[in-house]
Amino acid sequence: MKLHSRYLVAIAVVLALVQIGVLASMIMGRAAILRDGREVVLEVLPVDPRDLLRGEYVRLDYNISSLPIELFEGLDPDNADLATDIVHVRVSPNDEGIWEPVAARFGAAPQAVAAADEVDIRGGTFLRNVTGARIIAVDYGIERFYLPEGEGRAVEENLRERNFRMVVAVDDSGAAQIKAFYDGETLIYREPLY
Amino acid sequence: MAGYLSSVRKDIDRWREAGLIDDATASAIAAEAEAHHRRGFSLGSILALLAAILVGAALLLLIAANWEVFPRLARVAMIFVVILAGYGGGAVLKKRGQHAFAEGLWLLAAIAFGGGIALIGQMYHLSGDEADALLLWGGGTMLAAAALRSGPLTMGAALLAAAWMVYLTVEGGAGRSTPLIFPLLALPLWAISVWTGSVSARHLILMSLMLFAALLYLDRDITWALLLLAAVSAAVFAFAVLRAELAERVFGLGDGLAVQGLLGFITGMAIVQADRNDSQQFLLMAAVVFAGVVAALLLAGRGNRALRWTAYAGFIFELGIVYVMLLDTMLDTSGFFLIAGLTLALLAWLINRVERRIAAPRSDIAGEGA
Numbered sequence: 001m002k003l004h005s006r007y008l009v010a011i012a013v014v015l016a017l018v019q020i021g022v023l024a025s026m027i028m029g030r031a032a033i034l035r036d037g038r039e040v041v042l043e044v045l046p047v048d049p050r051d052l053l054r055g056e057y058v059r060l061d062y063n064i065s066s067l068p069i070e071l072f073e074g075l076d077p078d079n080a081d082l083a084t085d086i087v088h089v090r091v092s093p094n095d096e097g098i099w100e101p102v103a104a105r106f107g108a109a110p111q112a113v114a115a116a117d118e119v120d121i122r123g124g125t126f127l128r129n130v131t132g133a134r135i136i137a138v139d140y141g142i143e144r145f146y147l148p149e150g151e152g153r154a155v156e157e158n159l160r161e162r163n164f165r166m167v168v169a170v171d172d173s174g175a176a177q178i179k180a181f182y183d184g185e186t187l188i189y190r191e192p193l194y
Numbered sequence: 195m196a197g198y199l200s201s202v203r204k205d206i207d208r209w210r211e212a213g214l215i216d217d218a219t220a221s222a223i224a225a226e227a228e229a230h231h232r233r234g235f236s237l238g239s240i241l242a243l244l245a246a247i248l249v250g251a252a253l254l255l256l257i258a259a260n261w262e263v264f265p266r267l268a269r270v271a272m273i274f275v276v277i278l279a280g281y282g283g284g285a286v287l288k289k290r291g292q293h294a295f296a297e298g299l300w301l302l303a304a305i306a307f308g309g310g311i312a313l314i315g316q317m318y319h320l321s322g323d324e325a326d327a328l329l330l331w332g333g334g335t336m337l338a339a340a341a342l343r344s345g346p347l348t349m350g351a352a353l354l355a356a357a358w359m360v361y362l363t364v365e366g367g368a369g370r371s372t373p374l375i376f377p378l379l380a381l382p383l384w385a386i387s388v389w390t391g392s393v394s395a396r397h398l399i400l401m402s403l404m405l406f407a408a409l410l411y412l413d414r415d416i417t418w419a420l421l422l423l424a425a426v427s428a429a430v431f432a433f434a435v436l437r438a439e440l441a442e443r444v445f446g447l448g449d450g451l452a453v454q455g456l457l458g459f460i461t462g463m464a465i466v467q468a469d470r471n472d473s474q475q476f477l478l479m480a481a482v483v484f485a486g487v488v489a490a491l492l493l494a495g496r497g498n499r500a501l502r503w504t505a506y507a508g509f510i511f512e513l514g515i516v517y518v519m520l521l522d523t524m525l526d527t528s529g530f531f532l533i534a535g536l537t538l539a540l541l542a543w544l545i546n547r548v549e550r551r552i553a554a555p556r557s558d559i560a561g562e563g564a
Contacts (some may be wrong), residue, residue, distance in 0.1 A: 004343060005289070011286035015341045016278040016303065019334050023310040027270070030318040056260065057319075124322065144321040149259045178319040191318070194267060 016180045028066055031193040038119050040176075044164040057144040058155050062166065064089055064101045064121070064192075065143075066135050076127045085124050087138050088174060092118045098165070104138075108158030111119040124175030140176045142168055158183070202227050242298035243346055250305030255534050257313045266317055273313060276306035281403050285342070297346045304347055306334045308354075325365070328358040336386060344390035348383070356378050357403040363413045370408040376402075388446070396447055400454045411465060425461030428486065431455025449498045453547045456490045456501060459483075462510040464515060471519045477530065483512045484534055488541070 004011070007167065043063040067089065069075065084107040091099040092115070102112040109120045123138040147155060158164075167180040181189040205226060210220045253276065257269060264272075280303025288296035308331040314320070315327060326465030337348035355376070362371045380399050387395040407423035410416040434441045434451040445451045460483065467479045491505045520527045 008288055008342070009282060009285040011279070012281040012300075013340050015338055016281040018337070019277055019281075019303075019307045019310075022334065023270075023314065024271070024305070026311070030314065032322075056258075057316075059321075085459050138324070140233050141320055141322050145319050146260055146316045148262050160465075167467050192266075194270075 027194060030177060031114050031170050033175055034193055035178055036193055037171045037175075037179075039179065040092070040119050040121070040168045040170055041097055042135060042166045042168055043098050044166050046179075052105065056149050056151070057146045058159065060143050060159075060166070061141075062140075062143055063098060064091060064138070064140075066137050067104055068175055069133055069136060071104045072136070073103060073110055075106065085126070087123045087125055087136070089123060089125045089138060090114060090118050091121060106138075119170050120174050121168075121170050121176050123176075135158055140168075142166070142176050142178050145178065145181065199227060229343045236294065239294040239297065239370075242294040242300060246298035246301040247305070250302050250309075253302075254309050254312065257309050257316065260316060265315075270310070270317075273306050273310040277303050277310070280306060281338070281342070288342075297344060300338065300342055300344050301346055301350065304338050304350055305336045307331060307338075309400055325358060325362050328354060328361055332358055336383065339390060340386045343390050345390045345395065348387050348390045348392040348395035349398055351386070352383050352398040353400060355383060356398070356405060359402070359406060359409065369419045372406065376406050393447060393450065397446070397450060397454065400428060400458070404458050406464060407464055411469075417466060417469060420462040420466045422462075424459050424466070425457045427458025427462060429455075429461065431490060432495075449500055452490070452494045452498060453500045453504050456487070456508065458506050459486055459490075460504075460511065464511065467515060468519070476519070480512065480516045480530070481534070484509070487512065488538065492545070 045061040045063070045065070071089075086107055088105050088107075088109045089101050090103040090110050092102045093099045099119070103112070105111070114120060121140055123140040125136055125138050127133065127136065145155075163184060165182040165184075166178060167182070169177045169179045171177075177191075179191050182188060206215075206220050206224055209215050210217065215223070220338060256264075257273075280299045284299035284303065287293075287299065308327075311331055312326045315323065332351055335347055335354055336351040338344065339351050359376050360375055380403055383399050384396065387393075387399065404423060404427075407419045410419035431452055432455075434445075434455055441451055442448065447454065462485070463479055463483045467483070470476050471477065487505050487508045490501065495502045495505060512514040516527060516530070
């Protein structure tokens with residue numbers, strides 16, 4: 001007890017450094033995806049803005065958010081209790097430069113080796129069972145775009161009127177990270193590393 | 195605590211008037227009681243903690259506003275500075291004996307850690323990771339509580355753990371319902387609450403375990419979790435009453451342990467009962483709950499005011515459930531209440547006789563109120 005009280009300040013400083021270290025490593029991890037990850041361009045489909053603890057954001061859907069069940073490998077649609085909610089989706093660019101889903105699989109990457117212009121993105125689904133499902137909704141952790149307070153509604157109006165594209169960085173494990181936001185061909189936002 | 199002090203003062207006055215103690219002893223006892231109880235509870239500490247929570251909320255909202263005047267690296271730096279200054283400064287104050295502000299600063303630093311997690315989510319536009327964020331925040335707070343030996347941080351960690359469990363249940367998907375490992379999380383929390391001497395945190399942990407059982411039923415239809423809760427709670431109650439000294443050494447909750455036992459029993463039984471509302475078991479369970487409440491009153495109600503009020507509340511609650519849900523028909527329910535009422539009246543008559551015989555030689559001592 002005496003020992004604890006004698007070193008209390010040192011303990012507190014170490015504790016603070018540990019927590020700061022955890023936060024800093026989260027930042028470094030995200031920055032690493034941005035810096036080293038492969039770039040994928042997705043089409044943006046707007047949903048709606050909301051407020052929460054982390055502030056105002058626009059909720060986004062992508063052209064790879066709803067996948068037809070035929071895309072999935074090794075799935076028996078008549079008896080499909082899911083052992084995992086992790087989905088690996090393989091995307092490949094089309095003629096307009098938008099990356100489209102070409103294959104998907106639960107729990108692991110699609111079996112065929114990915115071609116040079118193919119990237120695997122990791123996502124998750126909220127389903128427990130896919131019996132009878134035609135479409136599987138997948139989240140990739142990139143469905144929110146945070147904005148300064150008060151700007152969410154205006155951006156959402158624009159999203160509804162025009163085509164927007166998102167450049168997404170994907171690391172080797174398939175983790176996706178928003179990188180740049182385009183209004184048609186115009187860059188409206190680029191994520192700084194830090 | 196104020197309630198105890200005022201009742202002790204009344205007792206002291208009565209003893210002095212009866213000539214049991216002289217004026218000097220009376221004021222000495224009153225002074226001792228006051229000094230002893232001021233140690234356990236200080237308005238200053240509570241206000242310091244409330245202040246820390248308000249400042250912390252201001253910090254969280256400042257981050258949420260995503261105010262561009264503040265570049266994001268400056269926001270990150272601000273969070274790091276609050277964490278370092280909060281934990282470090284709090285430790286310095288603690289060593290100088292300023293316990294209230296020390297705990298307040300620590301709490302602020304722990305909130306800033308959560309704010310940092312939220313800020314990173316905002317910076318990199320993360321989504322769908324709220325449960326992980328809560329768990330990380332709770333884990334960091336748990337570490338801080340253990341390292342700094344802080345009661346308020348232990349309570350914070352217990353609340354965050356419960357928030358994590360509720361979030362996973364409410365926002366659930368595949369593999370994302372009520373986390374079955376929650377009781378395992380409660381173990382280190384309990385150990386830390388022993389190390390930090392936080393009785394309130396132990397109460398929170400017990401109540402979050404009750405919530406866990408209720409969520410298992412609501413989210414996963416596991417009815418036996420509630421029956422287990424009721425049975426374990428009854429056992430804990432019996433332990434608290436029959437082996438009071440050992441129970442105090444194991445749980446360290448004083449009178450509160452029996453209250454938690456009764457609360458868990460009523461919670462478990464009432465929810466199962468609501469589930470079986472159109473079967474014979476409903477009647478049986480209603481009888482068991484009434485019997486349990488009355489037994490709790492008889493066994494531990496005399497010296498335990500909180501338990502008495504919990505029992506009254508449980509009694510009224512159960513009465514309400516049976517009244518609203520009915521046992522088939524109004525006549526059946528009426529019959530059930532009549533039998534239960536007559537049983538209680540008989541019991542009351544018996545107890546009165548026994549008490550009068552015991553109390554006969556000192557009949558002028560008034561019974562305890564409420």
